[in-house]
Amino acid sequence: MRKIIVIIMLLPVLVMGQKIPFNQEAKDIIYDSVYEVNGTKDELYTKAKVWIADIFRSSIRVIDADDKESGLIVCKGNIKYTVVKDGIKGRGKRRSIEKFKVDGSADFNLKIFLKDNKCRIVVDGIQIPMLEEATAAGLGDLKAEWAMLNSITAIQKDDTIEERVRFNNYQNRDIAVNNRIGDMMHSLETALNKKGDFDF
Template identity: 25%
Template sequence: MKLITIGKMKNILMIGVLLFGTLLSGQELKYEEVVTVDSTATKDELYNRARNWIGSNFNKKTSSVEVDDKVLGEISASGIIEYRNKKSYFGSGCVEGPIRLTLSIYLKDGKYKYSFHTFDHQGSGGYGCRKTDYGIITSAEKAPKPTWGEPNEKAWNDLKDVIDMNVQLNIKDLKEAMNKKHETSNDW
């Protein structure tokens, strides 16, 4: 029989606490999917389509392309969803503000993978209140304790609804763009 030392026991306990905390707080909110397109679409063609879509849909003032690698077939860009509450609730003005996000697109011949992730909320504050930041948005049902004030389930759910609506529209638009030949591939 092996004895577990106090040091090892502390390490095991610490790992357990971290895993349990992660399960309680939920996983980082992500929207990702592998999409198969026309098998004749090369990685380069899909790169051109994705690059064109990002250039048209990500506001130059509030977004930037972080990774742009045609050889590896990867594009990552950051952008912002301006959160304005759709539902009226106490302290809603304190929560309104930008939600920074990252979009990564990975490309291979005949398919691509998109991932909308790292939704980072920062409240801008409102009249008579301090800003309330929720930070990285997770899939947790319960609101985490924000940087200021008490967790608010209405704010938390409204934030996630606005993210979902925005991302679903972008996914639909991206899929349409990824199925259209890039202008340089057309016969003119």
């Protein structure tokens, strides 16, 4: 049964034109993209700080490293997501699957590297708060989920309805988190390309 609980991160889920980016060397899920953007390193730094304050409400609480001279900002972030989950209704042969919406959140590390007309955005250390029993099984830490399994890639024909539901729920959750991280990275890229507040 444990195989189904942790399997989903192994699926080659294609979202926003890319798979969930598992880094084999680091054994971790790492989003790492370089963007061409408009502005000097100092201009981009100011825009990034404004974006962080807007997105995370208080940039003071989330920023771990802040080096304007080298163009580096490292912070901790949290994103909210909504996912459609499956639930089992009824008993015995009358059981059926019904769908319902659930809100969740994911914590992560965000690293922003800036230089003239260029930006690198790295998101890693993704953690999804889970129920106590799931945390004890090593779930919620996407890196741990990947490390626990390396071969199963699909629901098996003889899996129970509970296993199928659990499998689908983890798949849907990971797609939702992947979408939100992609949206966030795109939002930062857009903010860096906009005219600054002082460009008037």
